[in-house]
Amino acid sequence: MKLFSTERTDVYLLTEDLSEKLQQYLITNRSNFAPFEPLRDDQYFTLNNISERIKQSVNEFNERKNLLMVFTIKEEREIVGSINFTNFVYGVFQACHLGFSIDHDHQGKGLMHETLEMAIDYLHEKYELHRVMANHLPDNYRSSKTLQSLGFMKEGYAKSYLKINGVWKDHVLNSLILSE
Numbered sequence: 350m351k352l353f354s355t356e357r358t359d360v361y362l363l364t365e366d367l368s369e370k371l372q373q374y375l376i377t378n379r380s381n382f383a384p385f386e387p388l389r390d391d392q393y394f395t396l397n398n399i400s401e402r403i404k405q406s407v408n409e410f411n412e413r414k415n416l417l418m419v420f421t422i423k424e425e426r427e428i429v430g431s432i433n434f435t436n437f438v439y440g441v442f443q444a445c446h447l448g449f450s451i452d453h454d455h456q457g458k459g460l461m462h463e464t465l466e467m468a469i470d471y472l473h474e475k476y477e478l479h480r481v482m483a484n485h486l487p488d489n490y491r492s493s494k495t496l497q498s499l500g501f502m503k504e505g506y507a508k509s510y511l512k513i514n515g516v517w518k519d520h521v522l523n524s525l526i527l528s529e
Contacts, residue, residue, distance in 0.1 A: 350362045350364060352418060352471060353467055353471055354423060355423075355463045355464050355466075355467050356423075356463060357422065357423055357460060357463060358420045358421065358422060358423055358429075358430075358460060358463065358464045359420060359421050359422075359423050359424070359425075360418050360419075360420045360432075360464060360467070360468065360471075361418060361419055361420065361421070362410070362416075362417070362418060363403055363406060363407075363417040363418060363419050363431070364403065364407060365400055365403050365404060365407070367403070367419060367428070368396055368399050368400040368403055369396065370419070370426065370427065370428045371399055371403070371419065371428060371431075372394065372395075372396050372399050373427070373428070374419070374427075374428040374429070374431070374452065375393075375394055375399070376394055377452065378450070378452055378453060379394065381452075381453040382450060383514055384513070384514055385450075385486065385489060385513060385514075386513065386514065387511075387512060387513065387514070388512075388514060388515045403417075413437060413439075413476070414435075414436075414437050415433070415434060415435045415436070415437060415445075416433075416434040416472060416475075416476070417431070417432075417433045417434075417435075418431065418432045418433070418468060419431045419432075420432070420460075420464050422455075422460075428452075429451060429452045429454075429455045429460070430449065430450060430451040430452060430455065430460065430461060430464060431448075431449065431450050432447070432448075432449045432464065432465060432468045433447070433448040433449065434446070434447055434468075434472050434481070435448065437476065437478070442479075442480070443477070443478045443479040443480065444478060444479060444480035444481070444482060445472070445476075445478055445480075445481055445482070446481075446482050446483065446484075447465075447481050447482065447483040448483070449461060449465060449483075449492075449495075456491065457491075461495055462495055462498055462499065465495065465499055466499060469481060469499065469525065469527070473527045478527060479526065479527055479529070480524050480525070480526055480527070481501075481524065481525045481527065482522070482523065482524045483496050483501055483523050483524070483525075484507070484510065484511075484520040484521060484522050484523065485520060485521055485523070486513065486518055486519070486520060486521075487506075487519055487520070487521055493521065496523050496525075499525065500525055501523040501524060501525045502523060502524060502525070502526075503521060503522070503523050504522045504523060504524050505521075505522040506519065506520075506521055506522065507519060507520045507522055
């Protein structure tokens with residue numbers, strides 16, 4: 350289901366019908382993403398495993414706990430990026446976490462900034478959250494630059510925060526406060 354379009358991209362809710370396209374995206378970018386993600390065994394990349402993860406994410410979407418999106422170049426079919434808003438908390442906190450990735454061949458073209466900007470607006474309009482938190486490895490300059498360009502502010506530094514590629518890694522903590 351298409352959620353919205355930007356000048357250069359079409360953005361879709363991640364649903365089971367996109368399983369094969371997501372598999373292709375993940376396999377194509379496996380070595381590119383490895384330094385920034387948990388260890389992934391071969392099972393993670395199987396179509397069945399991907400379909401099951403998507404099915405679970407759709408259940409959580411229906412419960413208003415997440416919003417997982419993928420995007421393509423406008424009018425094309427190949428997934429070139431993903432944007433994940435997860436861990437929705439309501440009540441007095443009204444916050445979520447943001448994760449994102451883009452195909453290696455599409456980095457450095459401003460596509461992620463363009464798509465994230467509209468995705469954050471969409472999130473704010475549909476879910477009325479107040480805070481979006483996004484964390485990155487200290488040496489991930491591309492993510493840092495993208496987040497800064499969107500108005501995210503550095504809020505801290507977490508030692509040994511996540512186990513990335515098999516090693517506990519420090520992370521820079523950032524957030525974006527959305528106006529009411």
